Amino acid sequence: MTASRLAAGGSAIDRSRPIRFSFDGASVDGFAGDTIASALLASDVVVVGRSFKYHRPRGIWGVGVEEPNALVDVGGPQATPNTRATTEPARDGLVAKSVNATPSALTDRNAFLDRFSRFIPAAFYYKTFMWPDWHMFEPRIRAMAGLGKVDTDWTSPGTPDQINHHCDMLVLGAGPAGLAAAKLAAGAGLSVTLVDDQPKPGGSLGHRAGEVDGKPAGVWIEETVAELAAGGHLVLPSTTAFGIYDHNLVGLNQRHLDGRPDTMWRVRPRHIVLATGAIERPLPFANNDLPGILSADAALVYLRRHAVLVGRRVVVATNNDSAYEAAAALAEAGADVTLVDIRRDGTPVAPAKVRLVKGRALASAKGRLRVEGVTLDDGSRLDADCVLVSGGWTPTIHLFGQARGKLAWSEARAAFLPGDPVDGISITGAAAGAVSLSEVFASSETAVASLGRTKAAAPRSTGVEATDGIVAAWPMPGSKGRIWIDYQNDVTVKDVELAARENFVSVEHLKRYTTLGMATDQGKTSNLPGLALMAGITGRTVPEVGTTTYRPPFTPVPLASFAGPRVGELMAPVRRLPLESVHRASGAVFQEYGGWLRPAHYGGRGADAERSIQDEAWRARQSVALFDGSTLGKIEVIGPKAAEFVDFLYYNTMSTLTPGRCRYGFMLSENGVVFDDGVLVRLDEHRFVVSCSSSHVTAVHARLEEWRQDRFGRDAVYIHNATSEMATLTVSGPNARKLLEKLELGLSLDDTDLPHMAIGHGSYAGDEVRIARVSFTGDRSYEISIRADRAEPLWAHLRQAGQAFDAVIIGLEALMILRAEKGFIVIGKDTDGTTLPHDLGSEGPRSKRQTEHVGRRSLLTEEASRSNRLQLVGLTVPSGEAPLPTGAHAIRRVDGKLKSQGFVTSSYQSPTLGRPVGLGLIERGAARHGETIEIQHLGKIRTATIAAPCAFDPAGERLNA
């Protein structure tokens, strides 16, 4: 028996609430308030994990987010891989498993790897598995690599909340520095939010000696927190600030002990106070990674908060004063304590019942599965079941670094301290290098002094004051034995030396070559020793070597927190038709098209989808089809310069359009490429409707706004996107007019009154309707636009009247066939990012137009006039063959090699023609009608004959049939 739970004490635990959980299959007892780590220590479970590379046995090192060794996979609804046992609350029934160990941390069958360690130094994998091919080795190495396992069967127990929060001051860290800053800021009338990653505020005052304003520290903490809460300030425990982003946006991840998913806070404070404390560093000596070697401060925390005595025969090794309190406390609790101080002079006096050895350092530790003793640098040996080390304190300046704060090296403190101030951020307490409580409070006073006069009295330290007195003890080049720098990534002194020999001397290269400072702990205990060693090897100072870039997140954050409620249907919400439920009742099968959820087809007659689509397309040509075209763009352009405006926006001249008429045209980008096509309606002299492609409405609207504001001015034109205000129901086919006449829409449907490409105004059940005679099917068509909320009766009436004509409701897939039969294009499908309007056969405006329009100059370049441009054609296949695959390349043979000369853009079986129809972009295609070419797809070559794009009713007689 070595580590044990004391019979009394422990400020964090509730002995009236025992809990039991499992670790590596064994049952572990603890109390509410324990972490997994404190409960494991109390049960003397020393080996809790295996190292990343050598599968060395590892024990608990620390007490918080810095923990490099004790990673566990937690199962169940709150499943988290690779979480730190030191920060994970122990809960009744929790199932935890060590990582990187099979079957358990104690009996890992890959432990043999450590015996081959000399053959697998840093970069071993890079250098070894190159021949013949990394991919040959990759699967097995990947299977061995990594730490925890993701539970792929896990489902979220609920939707994580995300909260946007504003406050005057955000204080990060509720130790003495943060509490003082929060209290002073609250006294200055600022709204304060105080955040701490621990379940209880207090920081170091929770386990170290201290007296504030004559009261025990614990009393002062409770009073201060109560005062803040009473003042309406927000105190968030169990919450980690993981990142400071641009313009001082702070990301917080809040854990809930009741099992709810974590909450993400996005905080926009006016001012940030970093009171993030400091993290204790290890000391370099051989085998310093053995289980049972802990941070001295961690041992003090486990003793005072969890009543866990981490060992009976304890060696404490230090290079600074902070470990003396731990040594004293453990001796007081009954351990046999030897304190080995690297310093010969200037040490504090030896605490009661503690043997003090001055001027000595640890040379090595021995033991197999746990530490059994140490050898000092004079060769003397000490037995020990636990070794506590303190190599000094690294201020937690990560968030300051993320906010682009510059660091300043302090030789006296052997640490990087915050340098030049950053706008809106103060840094105080141990994070700013303060040691004694008086210094901590003074730095907090300074931090908030500029923010206004405070009515709160600054706290005063009235107890013993902490001292530092550090003498640096960095890892040295040429040291004997295996000295670990980075426990989590198995980086030793020798690995850093190897990196230096191979010229990876920049700190960023060192990190990537050896993996020093990577993975879940991000080198919180290892970075500074690593770069100090590199400084020693290369004869530079520590600031000359510098630090790696600090980036969020400070600690791992569940992806579920970032996702928040944006999962499933909410991840990319679709736009919906006003008549969606009506279509569903008609058996529509929905698909997403350009962000809209639309009927693809209407199933129908027990046939499979393809047969339904063919049937819809065939019947549409026989009599009459009904189609919901509500997604079609309806952007109104209104104003005294509206005609001039649409002229500029369109490739085609639009100002000559007569009111009441429509014209088809292209919109181009400034580089001449066709951006959108569609019909422009002129309602009256100063009012147009841009009927753009369904999936382009947002982009077209933005483009119109940009030119309006940038070129025409706000008073000249007004733009209104009415797309979702109106439903558009289309009636198309030879009997379209006869069907429409049954509805009595209050206007003449005579072809002289409402010819093709004209609009008419009528009414239906008291609501205005606009009828446009435009056609995307090639048949006589009427697009009826009506208020979206009044569309349902009109649609029902159309269907009811349609029964007499065997009307068919068609989905988008059938419409695609109908338009392809006619050679009508879909932008982005039948065109790509190089297609110019004359590639599609629209040459007129390019050669004749004299007025300026978007993209004009780009159509007059050498590139635009190149003779071998890809041009829109139709493609026919030999009789009896299946449709060409869309995307297949037209090929040409050059010196025995295949070269592309274009590709198939649309391809369907046409039920009306009884053969496939295809469209493509083919080199010089417009001049090659009748030529047979080869088409390749997935290694198979077929033939096709180039034809005019329009395969059905080329004379357009059906428009007026």
Add this chain to the structure above:
Amino acid sequence: MQLFPCPFCGPRDETEFHYGGDAGNARPDGADVPIDRWADYLYLRSNPKGTAREIWVHMSCGEFFVMERDTLTHKVLSSTALGGEYAA
């Protein structure tokens, strides 16, 4: 996440905005614009290190405006509605 000041709506998250190009990149009109000049207008961007004048659109309100910001520090220096020089 950056905070951009829309001249009409005040400070908003950068995700509400869309970049609209360099400010002052005047469009040369005409079929006879020298091709180099047209290529400059289309493709050449100054990409400065330091102060940049840019067109942005606040998608929530649809208004375009000029924003000056520092590309190194991400500090926003000014934002002004399009007027005079950009209107016809």
